[in-house]
Amino acid sequence: MGLDIRVPLGLIFLFTGGMMSVYGLFTRNSAIYEKSMGVNLNLGWGLMMVAFGAVMFFFGRRQKWQDDPVSPRPWERGDGPRR
Amino acid sequence: MLVYFAFVLGIGFALKRYMRTSNDFFLAGRSIPAWVCGLAFISANLGAQEVIGMGASGAKYGIVTSHFYWIGAVPAMVFVGVFMMPFYYGSRARSVPEYLRMRFDEKTRAVNAFSFAIMTVFSSGISMYAMALLIQTLGLFHGIIPDAYIFHVSVLLSAVIVLGYIFLGGLTSAIYNEVLQFFLIVAGFGPLVWIGLRNVGGWEGIKRTLPVTMTRSWHGMEHASTNSLGVEWVGLVMGLGFVLSFGYWCTDFLVVQRAMAADSEESARRVPLIAAIPKMFFPFLVILPGLIAVTVTSHMAAPSAPAAERAPAVNAAHQALPEGPGRPHGLIPVKTDPRSGKPEFDSDGNPVYNYDLAIPVMLLHFFPSGILGLGLTALLASFMSGMAGNVTAFNTVWTYDIYQAYINKRGTDQHYLWMGRMATIGGIVLSIGAAYAVTSFNNIMDALQLVFSLVNAPLFATFLLGMFWKRTTGHGAFSGLIAGTGAALVHHGLTLPVGALPGLHGGWITVIHGYPSDMAQNFWTAIFAFSVNLIVTVLVSLVTRPRNEAELVGLVYSLTPKPVEEHLSWWQKPATLGIAVLVMLVALNLIFR
Numbered sequence: 001m002g003l004d005i006r007v008p009l010g011l012i013f014l015f016t017g018g019m020m021s022v023y024g025l026f027t028r029n030s031a032i033y034e035k036s037m038g039v040n041l042n043l044g045w046g047l048m049m050v051a052f053g054a055v056m057f058f059f060g061r062r063q064k065w066q067d068d069p070v071s072p073r074p075w076e077r078g079d080g081p082r083r
Numbered sequence: 084m085l086v087y088f089a090f091v092l093g094i095g096f097a098l099k100r101y102m103r104t105s106n107d108f109f110l111a112g113r114s115i116p117a118w119v120c121g122l123a124f125i126s127a128n129l130g131a132q133e134v135i136g137m138g139a140s141g142a143k144y145g146i147v148t149s150h151f152y153w154i155g156a157v158p159a160m161v162f163v164g165v166f167m168m169p170f171y172y173g174s175r176a177r178s179v180p181e182y183l184r185m186r187f188d189e190k191t192r193a194v195n196a197f198s199f200a201i202m203t204v205f206s207s208g209i210s211m212y213a214m215a216l217l218i219q220t221l222g223l224f225h226g227i228i229p230d231a232y233i234f235h236v237s238v239l240l241s242a243v244i245v246l247g248y249i250f251l252g253g254l255t256s257a258i259y260n261e262v263l264q265f266f267l268i269v270a271g272f273g274p275l276v277w278i279g280l281r282n283v284g285g286w287e288g289i290k291r292t293l294p295v296t297m298t299r300s301w302h303g304m305e306h307a308s309t310n311s312l313g314v315e316w317v318g319l320v321m322g323l324g325f326v327l328s329f330g331y332w333c334t335d336f337l338v339v340q341r342a343m344a345a346d347s348e349e350s351a352r353r354v355p356l357i358a359a360i361p362k363m364f365f366p367f368l369v370i371l372p373g374l375i376a377v378t379v380t381s382h383m384a385a386p387s388a389p390a391a392e393r394a395p396a397v398n399a400a401h402q403a404l405p406e407g408p409g410r411p412h413g414l415i416p417v418k419t420d421p422r423s424g425k426p427e428f429d430s431d432g433n434p435v436y437n438y439d440l441a442i443p444v445m446l447l448h449f450f451p452s453g454i455l456g457l458g459l460t461a462l463l464a465s466f467m468s469g470m471a472g473n474v475t476a477f478n479t480v481w482t483y484d485i486y487q488a489y490i491n492k493r494g495t496d497q498h499y500l501w502m503g504r505m506a507t508i509g510g511i512v513l514s515i516g517a518a519y520a521v522t523s524f525n526n527i528m529d530a531l532q533l534v535f536s537l538v539n540a541p542l543f544a545t546f547l548l549g550m551f552w553k554r555t556t557g558h559g560a561f562s563g564l565i566a567g568t569g570a571a572l573v574h575h576g577l578t579l580p581v582g583a584l585p586g587l588h589g590g591w592i593t594v595i596h597g598y599p600s601d602m603a604q605n606f607w608t609a610i611f612a613f614s615v616n617l618i619v620t621v622l623v624s625l626v627t628r629p630r631n632e633a634e635l636v637g638l639v640y641s642l643t644p645k646p647v648e649e650h651l652s653w654w655q656k657p658a659t660l661g662i663a664v665l666v667m668l669v670a671l672n673l674i675f676r
Contacts, residue, residue, distance in 0.1 A: 009263055013270070016457060023453045042453040045274045052270075 010057025017049025115255070117350035119262055121357030124341040125365070126261035127472030129268065134465040135213055137366075138373040138442035148373070149366035155323045157359045157668050159332035161661040164355035167333055168342060170550055172351040174638055177343075179336040180484040186549045186638045188557030189488070194564055196484035198538045199336060200477055204510060206337075207473035208517025211238050214466035215518065217443060238518055241463075245471050246511045249478070250504055254344055257475045261341075264464035265361075271461020272368045272442075278449045279375035326609040330543035337476040356660040363668060372445045470514070478506035537575065540609035541567020541616035548620050553632060553639045559624030567616030574611045578604055 024042030115123075140148040176182035180199065184192035215237035248256045332338060332355070342354035446458040482503045491498070545564055548555040578598055598604040 008259070009266060012263060013266070016460075020453055020457065027451075027453070041274055041278065041451060045270075045454055045457075049270055052266075 006056045006060030010053045010055070010060055013049045013053025014057060015053075017046045017051075017053055020046030021050060022046075115258060115344045115346060117345055117353045118357055119258065120341050120345045120350070120354040122265045122361070123258040123261040123344075124338055124354055124358035125362050126265040126268075126468045127257075127341055128338055129265070129365075129465050129468055133365075133469070134268070134369050134442060134462060135217070137369040138376075138445075140370070140373065148370045150323060152362060152366050153668055153671060155328040156332060156362055157664065159328040160355040160359040160362065161664055162329065163333040163339070163342075164352050164359075165658055165661045167546070167550060168352040168355070169348060170638060171339055172343060172345070172348045178479050178483050179334060179339055180480060182638075183545075183549075183560070184484075184488075186635070187555075187560045191545070191557055191561045191564065192484060192488070194561065195542070196480050196488075198568075200480050200485065202538050203337060203473040203477040203480070204513045205517045207470045207477070207510070207514040208519075210466050210470040210473070211241055211514055212518040214238075214241055214463065214470075217462070217466075220443070238515055241467065241470065242511050242515055245467055245474060246507060249471060249474055249507050254340070254475050254479075257471045258341065258344060260471060261468045264468040267457075267464045268461045269368065271458045271464075272372065274454065275445060275449060275458060276368060276371050276375070279372060279445060282375070282449070323606055323609075326540050326543060326613040327606065329547075330539035330541075330609070330613075334542045334546050335476075335539065336480060337472050340476055340479065341472075353660065356664055359664045360667070363664070363671060369442070372442050376442070376445050376448075474507060474510050474514070477510040478503045481506040481510070537568060537571045537608070537612075540571060540612040544613050544616040544620060548617070548624075550639060552624075553635055554624055554629050555620060556624045556627045556629055558627045559620045559622075562623045563616040563620030566619040567612045570615035571608050571612035574608045575604070578607070 020042045024040050024044070024046050027042065028040060137148055137151065140151075171179070171182060174182055174185055176185055180192045180196040183195050215234045218237040219233045248260055338355075342351045345351040345354050443459075443462065446455060446462065450458050482499055486502050486506070487499060491502075541564055544567065545560045548563075549560060598607065
């Protein structure tokens with residue numbers, strides 16, 4: 001289980017946030033935003049999601065042991081934390 | 084634009100395949116960090132009953148609904164983290180029923196295992212049913228699949244997706260998915276609340292529009308007839324806050340399983356506490372939209388009229404207001420073809436309002452295409468996470484506590500792994516059956532509360548005595564459990580909420596007492612079940628022979644060495660975190676009192 005949850009989490013947010021921002025960029029001043037009181041929710045929230053996704057992705061990748069696949073993970077060492 | 088919520092599920096699928104190597108199907112290898120488990124802990128519980136039910140209750144009852152979080156969850160979560168988790172985690176039991184066997188005896192475990200297995204199947208069935216109904220109502224697949232089949236296709240589709248990822252990755256995969264779903268839900272509903280509040284003029288705007296019973300959570304709690312829930316504070320605090328919530332959060336394997344997957348005992352204890360923090364703020368995500376939905380149409384008659392036309396249930400919810408806090412009763416249940424398009428009327432000729440649509444309708448009302456896809460994805464994610472939680476709990480209990488205990492005692496580990504996968508399939512098939520069986524309540528949450536109060540309420544007394552009173556015996560626990568559930572059944576059979584017909588709502592023996600609402604009835608059923616269990620367990624324990632104390636080390640509070648915490652600095656200790664959580668809780672209650 002070498003997969004850090006933050007990596008897929010970051011990816012999902014990067015993807016969906018990115019799609020929303022792009023869509024929001026192309027539909028600026030479009031009539032669809034009358035619903036949301038003139039706020040371009042796609043662009044704004046999409047960018048926020050991209051930011052969140054990037055942070056998550058970054059931290060997920062930065063974990064030191066990610067660069068060091070040889071030494072055992074904390075839970076693989078001996079009986080580890082089970083008691 | 085809806086294409087991309089299929090896209091998100093696709094990513095989910097790709098993920099699951101990643102994790103197939105995990106052979107620790109049931110406990111995720113006890114290797115998950117606390118914060119991940121914590122998020123999964125609430126997310127597993129965040130099924131249909133939360134998002135749809137809470138939104139519905141928010142629109143129906145108002146901010147009082149937050150009691151389900153602030154009274155009905157957080158204190159119990161703190162308790163389970165600080166006091167009970169050492170026994171679950173430390174005893175090395177693999178499931179809650181297994182703990183019962185270690186503490187008491189085989190028969191107590193059997194009762195718990197079977198009732199729990201049945202309950203999880205029903206809960207996941209309810210999730211599935213609600214989701215399919217929602218997809219059908221919103222017409223998400225309109226034009227792709229013939230309308231008549233949408234319900235069935237949705238049930239099958241959701242079943243297959245959940246089956247896929249649990250089958251492949253077991254609990255790990257379920258937990259990872261729950262974390263993803265948690266963030267999706269926050270991301271999907273966050274902007275909804277923000278834009279909704281902007282629309283109605285903030286919290287002040289809601290307070291101006293709605294009656295005071297709906298915007299203050301403690302208003303009129305002295306007496307059942309002066310608040311919108313129809314419960315007085317004794318019933319609320321004892322029934323919901325003590326019996327039901329402790330029974331659920333402290334004994335339900337569905338949630339405890341998440342904490343047991345943590346990587347150490349300290350982490351396991353921190354899991355419910357970490358979970359309690361976001362839990363406290365969830366009312367703002369799921370109840371507030373309900374309140375806003377009620378406020379919106381009474382507020383903006385002229386502007387954006389076309390949008391309002393797309394929101395029939397919002398209008399409906401608004402019209403329901405003048406009827407006062409009483410709930411519409413004598414409903415024609417939503418049976419057979421639930422969306423024939425004909426409006427339903429109750430016996431007085433008033434239209435029946437579908438509060439369950441409060442949140443979906445809000446999404447359609449405020450979100451332009453694009454983010455609408457995200458919102459709907461969040462909604463579906465919440466259903467999936469609730470379902471998955473039940474299914475993983477079911478397969479573990481089935482395999483360890485029913486199959487291994489009674490059917491095949493000497494299988495290899497590989498065999499049990501295989502059995503777990505089969506149980507996943509079996510559980511989902513049974514859930515589909517349950518999904519078709521669950522249709523007679525208008526408010527999904529009432530149905531779930533009924534199930535919980537019959538099965539869960541007496542349970543907590545057993546655990547409480549088992550963990551903190553070493554004299555408790557197996558016979559005592561067993562007879563207490565049976566008596567408690569029996570008491571719940573009898574109480575349910577003897578009472579009836581005002582205006583309901585005898586039958587599923589109660590009163591099937593004879594009616595000797597009427598409650599102002601079925602909520603009140605549920606709470607009091609739980610209180611009765613708990614008390615009867617407590618009394619019977621104590622009495623029977625006193626006349627039977629207690630177990631040898633040496634056998635109970637690690638299982639009972641007074642015989643277990645206190646967890647060593649010296650290596651933790653004071654802010655890392657579970658108790659500190661617990662106190663911090665409680666302080667925040669009191670503050671919230673004071674703000675919205």
